[in-house]
Structure formats: structure tokens, C-alpha cells
Amino acid sequence: MSGLGFFLIGATHHTAPLAVRERLALDPAGEAALGAELAGLGDLREFAVLSTCNRVEFYCVAAEAGAAARVQEAFCARQRFAPADFEKFRLSLAGRDAVLHLLEVSAGLDSQMLGETEIFGQVKAAYAAAQARGAAGPLLNRIFQKAFQAAKHVRSHTAINAGQVSVANVAVDLALNIFGDLAHVRILVLGAGDIGEKTARAFQSRGAGALTVANRSAERALDLAGQLGAAALPFEQREARLADFDVVVCSTAAPQAVLSFAAAEAAMKRRPTRPLFFIDLALPRDVEAAVADLDNVFRYDLDDLARIAEQNRTARAAEIARCRALLVERADALWRRVEPLLAGAVPEAARLRESRHPA
């Protein structure tokens, strides 16, 4: 690199397997210490560190060609990772390509779970941390702000994050399609295994308040209810109390159905105006198939949920080209504005930086 430039160095799930990413991952204390170390590199004008379970990336504005090597050296030394090995997994981009990468990461296009929104918050946090340590100057400010705008634009103008792609979240989305709001929805979790727990937590993360757990082993039901802050119900009362619930998440290991058509029919007679939603995640299934014929009763099994998740994944994948075109357009426009600043505004950036950190 000659003169000033914007570059990115790091490793992601595209370039490094999980075992390597585990070794490269920065914990908060390590990130803070490395941040302090990088701040001491004289030729590094601005930098931000993005560290998640799928990536560790350094976005830097530097005045000298050797800056990237020094960032790599400092990082590898802290992680006790041989630089020669790191280079096998390294992602290294500069200029407009680095800008485009940041835009794609922010929009969830570079994520393992395409279109996921958590990464947006993580990029924001990385930027906030850079600001807090005084490492974000006018150039990174502009690039990151524009990346956030681009990510929001892509989310609101494409279907990149439409629909959920995990079975538990698809189940929650379906409940929202039926009830609109989960705050007053009463949920019975039938079966206290891993699937039941994950689905219950997915409901809680989307605002569900009233959860009840029933399990053949009462002890396990009480245990999970305690962890979830939910109530427990004796398993034998599941059918008699069915009318008290709006959503029933079933994931028992019972060899035959544990909720019958007759029980669902009787429950609907007691609560005719409210829909009843069965999420049957068990194999063999827990709910008799005929309940789906009842008016105002909806029943989805594992295959249904998996199919919807797959449809959503396909729909997201189909949006990639459109999203990328939008982001390329924005990255090009941003780079056209940033490139002259890299040459002309570095003294200004350095001056601002020095005024915050006088020698």
C-alpha cells in the first residue's frame, strides 16, 4: 500500500473453520487490550474491531503500507497464533472492496444464516467501541454510518430477512400470524426436552409471558419451569386443561399421540372465539392429525415447520443478487466520496486524533 488507505484484515466463517475461529476469537478483555495496543501504532489512523462467533475483522485507515502487517502481527501475538498459519485463513481487502464487505456484513449478506439481523447490532457495537476508545475518526465515521444506512435500506427494500429460518422461530412467527401479539397468549409446553425448551425460549424472546410446562417426568417439568420462569402442570391434566391455552408446543417422546381430537374438540367448545394452535415437534407426532379439521384450530408438525424454514431460506437466497446490486451501487458511491478524503483529509484526521490523544 502506498500512502493512506482503508483496509480490512481478519478471518471469517468463509475463510476459517470453526476450530480456527475458536482460537482467533477475541474475548472482551482481549479485545480491549488489543485495542489499546493498536492505538499505539503510529501509522494506524483509525480502526474498528468486529469480533463475533463467525468473524474477527479489523477495519483500518492507515498512512503506511506496513500497517496491515503490524495489525496482523499484534493480533497473532495476542492470540498466540502463528502469522504464517493465519495467512492461510486470512481475509484481506482494501479500498472499495473493503467498503463493500462492510456493507455486506452489516446487511447480513455475509452471515452464515443469511439475512440475520444480529450482525447489524454487532457491527454497531464494534463501531461504538471504536468511538469510545477514540479510534474512529472522520473516515471510519462516514464509512460505518453509510454502512448502517445501506443495511437498513436493503432490509426495508428487499426480502433478505423475510421469514424465519429456524424451526423454533418459524413456530413463533406462525403464532404471531394467528394471535398478532404474544403478550396475552397462554402457551403450554408439552415435553421438557431440548426442542421444547428452545421453542419456549424463542417464544419468550418474542414477548410471550404466560408459559406452562407439562412433562411425563414431573421433576423435569418443574426444573424447566423454574429455568423459564413458567408454571408447571401435571402431565395427566393436559387434556382437561387444554381450553386454558392458546398455543400448545408438543415435543414428548411418547410412542403415540398424547392429545386427542376429542380433547381438542371439547376445548374449542369451551373457548370458541379464540384460535387454538398446535405446534407438534414430536416424532412420532403428539397430536392427532384430525384436529386440523376443527374450525379455528391450526396444527403444524415438524415437516411443515421445516418446509417453511426452507422456503424462507430459499427466498432469502433468491434476494442475494438484488441485495448485492444495491450494496455495490452504494459502496461505489461511498468509495467515490471517501477516496479523495483518504488523500486529502488524513492530516485532518490525524490532527483530530492527536487532539483527543495528545502525546
Next chain:
Amino acid sequence: MFAALTDRQWLWLAAACYFAGFARGALSVLRGERPSSGAMYGLLAVGYALQFFGLYLRGRAEGDCPLGNIFEILQFIAWSAITLYLVVGVTFRSSLLGYFTAGLGAALTIASLALPSLDATRRAHIFGNNPWLELHAALALFSYGIFALLALTSALFLFRHYSLKSKRLDGWFSFLPSILDLDQIAVRLLGTGVGVLGVSLAVGAVYWMRDTASVNSAKLLITVAVGVAYAAALGFRLGGRLLAKRFAWTCLALFAAALLSLGPVNASRHPPIAAAREEGT
């Protein structure tokens, strides 16, 4: 330039706004995007203002409430439905309801404007300068506007019900409101419509009791039947005997019947059409 526009031209402009809202929404849905609530609301609001002005000009020129023929009645029903959507539509949290309301507004206004025969004759002074009778008629037609919105909500309910039962949730089905929200909106609309129509019928009944010969028995029977049918639907729904799909289909069927009843009701109003033609021309 605008001063030279006739009432019908203002109404055409309003119809164009409603159609633009519907077309814009259709384009969004075809692209797989959610119709923009803000843009839809804006187009409906502009169309509403234009229609209001057109109907005002018509009323001022005729010297009474613009309910003198089928053209004016259809315009008034569309205007009522849009009024209700603009007042309470925001709380519906459904851009699709706005899209369908724009479609309904466009269909009613364009159809009434495009068929000149609907506006060829008009009964003048049908209310005999009696403000209570004007209130009776205006409220009755406003309730039809509410029932129109109820019919749209019911259609959305059936689409949502179908999507959930058939497990098809992609495409434009994903923009539909929840089934419980739609059901609750429908019950509220039905309650409001029955209330407004009830007040209208009560006002009309007072007038009728003073002069029973003044009201054609066919008109009386039809309007009371519509009111009773909607009230019965509300009673059955609240009593838990008419639910979900059957409730939605009932609301749709009742609105179709109510619309079909407009012809006979209009034809049976006093003064008879021939007299009106003579008087009005």
C-alpha cells in the same frame, strides 16, 4: 383552472387517487414487498379530500344531500368507507387493508362515474328540506360504508384462514394481519355498523310513524331486513354461535345482499322517478 372543474371531474380526480393507491399496492405485492402504509394513507387522504369537495359541489348545486341516484349513493358509500379507514385505519396496523380499501374506493367511484346511466336522472329534494330525513339517509349509507370495510376485513380473514390451513405463508400472504386481529376488527366494525344503521332506522321510524303512507313498504321491508340481518349476525357472533370462517362468509354475503338491495330501495323512494324527472328537468 381548478375553478372550472365540475363536480364529476373532481370525483374523477378522487377516483384516480384511489386507483393510484390500489395500483401502487398491487405493484408492491407483485414485487413481494409490503405496500407502504404511509403512501397508501396519503393517496387515500388526498382522494378523500377531492371526493369530499366533489360531493360538496354536487350537494350545493342540487340544494340537498347528494343521495339522489345510484351514482351518488355509490359515491357516498365509497366516501364513507374511506372516512372510516382514515379515522381508524391506523390502528388496524395493516397496509393490506388500506390497499383493499383503495381498491374498493376505486371500484365504486370508477364504476359509478363510468356508467353515465347511473347519473342520468336524479330525484330532487327527496328529503323535502327535512334535516332528519337527510340524517336518516346519510347514516344509513354511512353504515353501508362500514359494512363495505367489514366485507374487506372478512375477505382478508378468509385469505389468512386459507393461508394458515393450507400452510401457505409466503408471498403476499405474509403481509396479512393476524387472524385474531382481523376477527376482532370485524366484530368492532359490525358493532359500529349495526349501531349506526340502528340510529338511522330509529330516525326513519319516527318519521314513518308520523306519516306511514310516505314510505314505500318495499323500501321499509328491505332496509329493516338488512338491519335485522346484520344485528342477528352480531348477536350470533357475540353468543359464540357464528365464528371464524362462517362469520366472515356471512359478513360478505350480507354486504352483497345489502348492495343488491340498493337498486330496489332507490327505485321505491318518494317521489317516484318519473315525477323526479319532470321536477328536476
